[in-house]
Amino acid sequence: MIEGIFVDGLIFSIMVMGVLISYRILDFPDLTADGSFATGAAVATISIVNGYGLLAAALLATLSGAVAGLITAMIHNKLKVPGLLAGILTMTMLYSINIRILGGRANVPLLKIDTLYTKMPEVFSFLPGPWALLTGTLLIVFFVKILMDLFFRTDLGISIGALGSNEQMIISMGINPRLLKIIGISISNGLIALSGGLLAQYQGFADANLGVGMIVQGLAAIMIGEFLFSTNKIFFITLRVIFGAIIYKALMFLGRYYGYYIHLTPSDLKLLTGILVILSLIIAQTRAAASSADARKKAIRRNNERRKGLNEEKNNA
Amino acid sequence: MLNIEQISKVFYPGTVNEKVAIEYIDLRVLEGDFITVVGSNGSGKSTLFNLIGGTFPVTSGKITLNDKDVTHTPEYKRAFTIGRIFQDPTVGTAAKMSIEDNMITAYKKGMKGLKISLNNTKRAYFKEELKQLKIGLEDRLKDNVGLLSGGQRQALTLLMTVLSKPQMLLLDEHTAALDPRNAQIVMDLTTEFIEKYHLTTLMVTHNMQHAITYGNRLIMMDEGKIILDVRGEEKKQLTVLKLVDLFKKIKHQEYSSDEDLLAP
Numbered sequence: 248m249i250e251g252i253f254v255d256g257l258i259f260s261i262m263v264m265g266v267l268i269s270y271r272i273l274d275f276p277d278l279t280a281d282g283s284f285a286t287g288a289a290v291a292t293i294s295i296v297n298g299y300g301l302l303a304a305a306l307l308a309t310l311s312g313a314v315a316g317l318i319t320a321m322i323h324n325k326l327k328v329p330g331l332l333a334g335i336l337t338m339t340m341l342y343s344i345n346i347r348i349l350g351g352r353a354n355v356p357l358l359k360i361d362t363l364y365t366k367m368p369e370v371f372s373f374l375p376g377p378w379a380l381l382t383g384t385l386l387i388v389f390f391v392k393i394l395m396d397l398f399f400r401t402d403l404g405i406s407i408g409a410l411g412s413n414e415q416m417i418i419s420m421g422i423n424p425r426l427l428k429i430i431g432i433s434i435s436n437g438l439i440a441l442s443g444g445l446l447a448q449y450q451g452f453a454d455a456n457l458g459v460g461m462i463v464q465g466l467a468a469i470m471i472g473e474f475l476f477s478t479n480k481i482f483f484i485t486l487r488v489i490f491g492a493i494i495y496k497a498l499m500f501l502g503r504y505y506g507y508y509i510h511l512t513p514s515d516l517k518l519l520t521g522i523l524v525i526l527s528l529i530i531a532q533t534r535a536a537a538s539s540a541d542a543r544k545k546a547i548r549r550n551n552e553r554r555k556g557l558n559e560e561k562n563n564a
Numbered sequence: 565m566l567n568i569e570q571i572s573k574v575f576y577p578g579t580v581n582e583k584v585a586i587e588y589i590d591l592r593v594l595e596g597d598f599i600t601v602v603g604s605n606g607s608g609k610s611t612l613f614n615l616i617g618g619t620f621p622v623t624s625g626k627i628t629l630n631d632k633d634v635t636h637t638p639e640y641k642r643a644f645t646i647g648r649i650f651q652d653p654t655v656g657t658a659a660k661m662s663i664e665d666n667m668i669t670a671y672k673k674g675m676k677g678l679k680i681s682l683n684n685t686k687r688a689y690f691k692e693e694l695k696q697l698k699i700g701l702e703d704r705l706k707d708n709v710g711l712l713s714g715g716q717r718q719a720l721t722l723l724m725t726v727l728s729k730p731q732m733l734l735l736d737e738h739t740a741a742l743d744p745r746n747a748q749i750v751m752d753l754t755t756e757f758i759e760k761y762h763l764t765t766l767m768v769t770h771n772m773q774h775a776i777t778y779g780n781r782l783i784m785m786d787e788g789k790i791i792l793d794v795r796g797e798e799k800k801q802l803t804v805l806k807l808v809d810l811f812k813k814i815k816h817q818e819y820s821s822d823e824d825l826l827a828p
């Protein structure tokens with residue numbers, strides 16, 4: 248059971264890395280995820296059902312998400328609509344498209360067919376079943392994490408980070424900010440869709456409504472991660488995301504299984520997630536205010552000391 | 565180097581808020597020129613820079629850079645030739661990134677690829693470059709830029725701008741937000757870099773003394789027009805008093821002609 252939470256959290260962490268790119272690194276509030284997560288699940292499932300192979304399924308799922316992100320970024324760039332609205336548009340259209348991909352159905356099972364999660368116990372046959380799944384997922388997540396870390400240390404990755412922090416600087420450095428946004432949002436949704444594709448294989452079916460509420464859940468996981476430690480190094484930022492994703496899933500698990508003691512039902516979890524995000528925002532703001540007040544105090548103290556020093560020099564002279 | 569012909573800028577044309585910010589300006593900037601730009605608030609200095617830099621399009625007129633018509637060239641493309649520094653020290657650098665990440669982005673202009681250029685050779689080079697700022701940034705490569713003071717950030721912006729090798733600098737009151745000591749540090753670095761890299765420069769300043777001391781040419785703007793253009797020997801003879809006098813004389817002429825117009 249505990250392994251299940253970890254597997255669930257690890258698969259989810261890939262989606263959170265996607266949200267990290269849009270919300271934290273690019274500072275682009277992208278809602279495409281609520282659609283592209285299910286797109287990834289649908290594409291992976293249909294690819295597997297049609298016998299394209301597991302690697303192709305994962306690649307196609309990632310690609311489908313990247314295309315969804317591309318569309319959001321293009322709507323934002325070309326029509327000059329706010330990112331939020333561009334994401335909502337794509338997400339809404341994706342609901343219809345996802346059902347199309349699933350062949351007109353809202354739900355397609357992966358029964359009696361090889362998936363990554365039926366393969367893992369074979370590959371790691373020396374491990375008990377649940378641990379084989381955990382090991383396999385862990386390997387996939389670390390692979391993605393390392394690629395992320397490497398990418399955000401390339402010149403391109405660094406410039407995407409700089410764009411999120413200051414668009415004018417990117418323009419001043421002769422870079423087209425729209426192109427960077429397209430790349431960033433595409434990668435973000437590629438990861439989100441890959442995560443959807445993995446979840447479909449883990450749970451054994453794809454569902455057109457799989458992505459509902461993903462964004463807020465992703466934000467919650469990011470914020471939980473940010474409470475763990477503060478850092479500006481991409482290695483630790485992605486590590487923090489993985490921890491945050493697992494902790495979030497564990498909290499939701501606790502809510503689902505022990506919540507009835509306090510009359511919680513599974514349908515309350517979305518409300519709890521929202522409250523979690525709001526609480527995180529409040530705490531983060533209080534912290535920031537406290538640290539800037541602290542910095543102010545320190546500056547005043549430094550200044551006083553300097554003045555005292557000057558006075559003493561004067562007195563000595 | 566830069567040639568501006570009859571450019572104008574009207575904000576919100578055809579509405580009650582219509583505002584003519586630039587009124588048919590001509591300006592020819594030669595290679596190696598260092599032009600100081602003065603004028604009261606709202607006279608159109610920043611708008612002129614924004615038109616040259618390409619932040620927004622001109623309403624009419626033509627802008628030529630190195631004999632190439634750039635009137636419709638997007639800002640990011642003009643940035644290859646033009647380096648800009650603004651009054652607000654937060655505009656030139658990315659606060660959420662480290663000094664070294666900022667510098668690697670500035671190191672070469674243009675779209676970046678999947679190369680990892682930031683290695684120890686680069687770091688050593690950045691350190692050397694930061695040393696010439698003489699404000700201790702060379703030991704803080706991995707610190708986020710958001711932790712720096714306004715003066716430090718502006719000095720870093722200046723360094724990043726020249727490292728990216730523009731031919732021309734547009735400085736829009738780039739020391740105005742700093743305390744006097746830091747303003748002087750940044751101003752000294754500015755002239756040092758301008759000489760070292762032979763940069764053609766336009767500098768807006770509110771400091772009349774600076775406007776007179778620095779550069780080989782001075783222009784004064786008022787209500788969207790260039791009302792005074794002094795260069796060479798004449799500029800060397802300028803004093804703050806003479807400049808104020810000139811301004812009053814021109815303004816007075818304008819007012820009296822306005823009065824003539826209004827007279828029945």
Ligand SMILES: Nc1ncnc2c1ncn2[C@@H]1O[C@H](COP(=O)(O)OP(=O)(O)O)[C@@H](O)[C@H]1O
Binds near residue numbers: 606607610
């Ligand atoms: N983006 C803008 N939109 C509308 N009006 C503007 C804009 N930028 C400048 N203006 C107006 O144009 C005039 C000139 O402003 P500006 O160029 O900033 O003056 P300066 O830099 O000389 O103080 C002002 O009246 C200002 O209100």
Ligand SMILES: [Mg+2]
Binds near residue numbers: 609610611736
């Ligand atoms: Mg101005």
